[in-house]
Amino acid sequence: MTENLDSSIFGKLRKKIGLPLAIIVALLVYLTPIPQGLTVSGHAALVLFSGIFILYLTEGLPLVITSIAIPPLAVLLGIVKVGPSLAPFGSSSVFLMFGSFLLAAGMIETSLAKRLTYLILKCVGSSTLQITFGVMIASIVLTFLIPSSTARVAILLPVCIEIISLFNRKGKTRFGANILLTLTLTNATISSGILTGTVPNPVAINYIQAAGGPAISYMEWLKIGFLPALIMTFLTWVFIQILFKPEENSLPGGNEFIKQSLKDMGPISYREKYALIVFIGVVILWMTGFKTKIDTTTACLAGIIFLFLPKVGVLTWKEASKHVSWNVLLIAGGGISLGGILMSSGATKWLASVIFSFFGLQTMSVVVVMIIVMLVCQFMHFLFVGTTVMATALLPMVLSLGNAAGYPPELLTIPAAMIIGGYPVLMFYCTNPNILVYGTDQLKVSDFPKVGIPIAIIACLLYALCAATYWHWIGFI
Numbered sequence: 001m002t003e004n005l006d007s008s009i010f011g012k013l014r015k016k017i018g019l020p021l022a023i024i025v026a027l028l029v030y031l032t033p034i035p036q037g038l039t040v041s042g043h044a045a046l047v048l049f050s051g052i053f054i055l056y057l058t059e060g061l062p063l064v065i066t067s068i069a070i071p072p073l074a075v076l077l078g079i080v081k082v083g084p085s086l087a088p089f090g091s092s093s094v095f096l097m098f099g100s101f102l103l104a105a106g107m108i109e110t111s112l113a114k115r116l117t118y119l120i121l122k123c124v125g126s127s128t129l130q131i132t133f134g135v136m137i138a139s140i141v142l143t144f145l146i147p148s149s150t151a152r153v154a155i156l157l158p159v160c161i162e163i164i165s166l167f168n169r170k171g172k173t174r175f176g177a178n179i180l181l182t183l184t185l186t187n188a189t190i191s192s193g194i195l196t197g198t199v200p201n202p203v204a205i206n207y208i209q210a211a212g213g214p215a216i217s218y219m220e221w222l223k224i225g226f227l228p229a230l231i232m233t234f235l236t237w238v239f240i241q242i243l244f245k246p247e248e249n250s251l252p253g254g255n256e257f258i259k260q261s262l263k264d265m266g267p268i269s270y271r272e273k274y275a276l277i278v279f280i281g282v283v284i285l286w287m288t289g290f291k292t293k294i295d296t297t298t299a300c301l302a303g304i305i306f307l308f309l310p311k312v313g314v315l316t317w318k319e320a321s322k323h324v325s326w327n328v329l330l331i332a333g334g335g336i337s338l339g340g341i342l343m344s345s346g347a348t349k350w351l352a353s354v355i356f357s358f359f360g361l362q363t364m365s366v367v368v369v370m371i372i373v374m375l376v377c378q379f380m381h382f383l384f385v386g387t388t389v390m391a392t393a394l395l396p397m398v399l400s401l402g403n404a405a406g407y408p409p410e411l412l413t414i415p416a417a418m419i420i421g422g423y424p425v426l427m428f429y430c431t432n433p434n435i436l437v438y439g440t441d442q443l444k445v446s447d448f449p450k451v452g453i454p455i456a457i458i459a460c461l462l463y464a465l466c467a468a469t470y471w472h473w474i475g476f477i
Contacts, residue, residue, distance in 0.1 A: 018060015026051030038350045044077040045345035052338060056389045063389060064327050067334025074341050088340055089333035092297040093206035097329055099300035100147030100196050102315075105323035106278060106307045107145050110271040110314050113155050116141060118262045121159070126255035128175055128246040131163060132182045136237045139187040140230075145279060147196040148325060152187050153433035159261075161440060166257060167248065175246035176442035181451055182240050184433040185425050186233045189459070192422025193229025195221040195286075195296065199332055200391035200421035202296075204413050206336055207399050210343065213409030218286035218296045224476050225418050228466050232422070232459050240451055271314040278306050328388055335392020339399075348400035366477065369405060371464045373398055373412050377419045378456045381426045391420045411477065415463055423459050425452035 029050045034043045048070070055066040071085035079085075088094070107113040117138045124134035135156060142152045160183055164176045191197030195205070195218045205216050285292065285299035294302075307315040342348040364372075377394060395413060402412035424430035428438040428448050437443060471477045 014058045015060055018055055018058030020060075021058065022051040022054035022060055025054050035350070039346050041079050041345040042347040042350055044079050045074075045342050045347040046351070048073055048077055048079065049338065049342055049347065053393055056393055064330045064334075067331045067337075070334045070338050070341070074337070079341055079345055084344075085337055085341065088206070088336035089330070091206050091333070091336055092295070093202040093336065094329055094333050096196070096202045096297040096300055097147065097199060097332060098324065099297065099304050101324040102304040102307065102320050103279065103282060103300060104146040104148055104151055105320040106275040106304070106315055108151065108155065108323060109319045110269070110275040111265065112272040112275045113142060113145060115262070115265055115268065115272060116145070117156060117159060118258055118265070122255070122258045122262060126258075127250045128178070128248060129241065132179050132237065132241065135160065135179060135182050136186045136233060139183065140190050140233065143187070143190050143194050143197045144283070147198075148323075148328075149187055149191055149198055150325075150432040150436070151323065153184055153436050156183055156187075157436060157440075162257060164442065169247070172442055172444070173247060174244045175248070176440075177444075177447055178240055178244035178246055180437040180440060180442055181244065181447065182237055184431075184437045185236050185240070185451065185455065187433055188424055188431065189236050189422050189455075190229050190233045192232075192418040193222065193226035196300075198421035199328060199388045200395070200417045203332055203336060203388070203391045204395055204417035207339055207343075207395050208409045208413055210340055211399055211403065211409040213413075215295065216410060216414070217289045219289065221414075223474060224414060224471065227470065228462055229418070229422060232455070232462060235458060235462075236425075236451075236455050239455060243451060244447075274312070274314045275307065278303055281306075331388050332392065335389065339392060339396035342396045343400065348396045349403060351397060351400065366405075366407065366411065367464065367467045369401075370412060370415055370467050371460065373401065373416050374419045374460045374463055377416045378423060378460055379426070381420075381424050381430050381456075387421050387424050387431055390424075391417060394420065414476075415467070419459065419463065423456055425455050427452070 026047050029043075030047045034040065038046075052066060052070060052073075055061055056063065060066075061069075071082065074080050074085045075082050104113075120138045120141060121131065121134040124130045124137065138156055139152065142155065146152050146155070160179050164173070164179065167173060167175060188198075192201070195201050195216075201221065205221075209215055282299055282303035285294055285303065286296055289295060289299065307313050307320075308317070339348075377390075377398070380390060380394065395416060398416040399409055399413050402409060424434065426449055428434045428443070428445055430448075434448065438445075438448075467477060
């Protein structure tokens with residue numbers, strides 16, 4: 001399906017014009033007189049950002065190449081030295097993602113993730129309503145276990161396809177659309193509430209710390225974001241059930257398929273038990289970090305060492321390395337580098353102050369500003385392919401907007417990151433999991449905005465309600 005997407009007329013045109021358009025836009029910004037209040041290095045940073053933004057948006061160059069081009073271009077433009085420009089590639093956020101990929105490899109390679117999925121589906125029942133509910137529950141559970149949204153969908157997709165086939169219906173079906181939309185969209189919405197659920201979350205933490213803000217722990221993020229994420233995940237499932245009511249109420253042979261799959265797996269193996277113990281240990285460290293003073297990244301990296309121990313361990317590097325998304329790590333590193341360059345040069349501070357004054361945001365309450373930021377971030381999903389790129393492009397501006405208003409760094413950045421990471425629901429191209437389910441030929445392009453647009457609006461309203469109530473109660477605002 002990715003190949004089909006890339007070969008579309010839109011995809012070809014977008015990539016063909018990307019590089020020349022990026023050069024033209026960057027030159028136009030370069031030739032513009034330096035505005036009052038903006039430093040020379042800040043102006044150079046905006047030149048860099050304008051070109052990189054276009055490349056990210058159009059994929060005029062491969063995203064990884066665009067990301068690794070950021071440090072040398074920044075050095076050549078005289079914005080920063082090579083050391084600071086490369087440092088974000090080794091940041092704690094990047095290594096948290098790396099460790100999470102390896103932790104996920106342990107869950108997948110030992111078949112523990114698959115067993116948990118089947119157990120959940122076995123418990124919920126065999127009616128179509130129960131099965132889609134089970135898929136949602138499986139998405140929630142796997143989000144705690146596996147940091148990659150693409151990996152989570154990839155694990156559940158074969159199960160969903162097999163269940164769809166039990167209907168013995170040809171072509172697109174309402175149940176097929178129902179279960180696949182439930183799979184990808186609930187997988188997205190719940191990830192906003194779990195620090196390791198999606199890449200924008202740790203990226204936001206990195207930006208907040210770079211701006212002098214606090215190191216938000218795993219449990220603090222859970223406290224702030226899990227409740228609205230859980231509510232939105234349930235609402236998304238309910239909304240899909242209304243829009244795509246299955247042709248039949250019960251799935252022939254559904255429960256038997258799940259039981260047989262578990263039977264074929266046999267009793268839980270030593271490898272599964274070992275992986276489960278390691279994962280529980282890491283989660284305990286994450287949950288008690290406020291007492292032990294062990295940060296999330298250290299806990300994750302320390303835990304995965306046990307997966308590779310000689311004789312007792314359950315993973316080899318050859319098995320684990322294929323589960324590491326090096327592309328995501330490099331894109332995140334480049335994006336964090338760009339964000340740091342924009343902030344250190346004063347470019348984002350100047351830009352945020354201009355936006356703040358132009359729209360009169362200084363006269364608005366923090367809740368209203370937060371709503372505006374979330375709405376903008378939400379509907380920028382129409383333009384971006386991938387939440388990692390979107391987060392690294394937009395979060396520095398959001399952070400500086402908050403700074404210009406005198407807010408703590410985390411106040412606007414965390415809600416923006418949750419919207420960016422948790423709600424790429426508007427179109428099939430917004431994120432890889434959407435592309436994966438669209439590639440099954442069970443969905444139409446229009447199915448995504450049909451569900452996604454209402455969900456996107458409801459999400460902004462719910463998070464605004466949290467800003468006005470729940471976040472006040474827990475002391476976040």
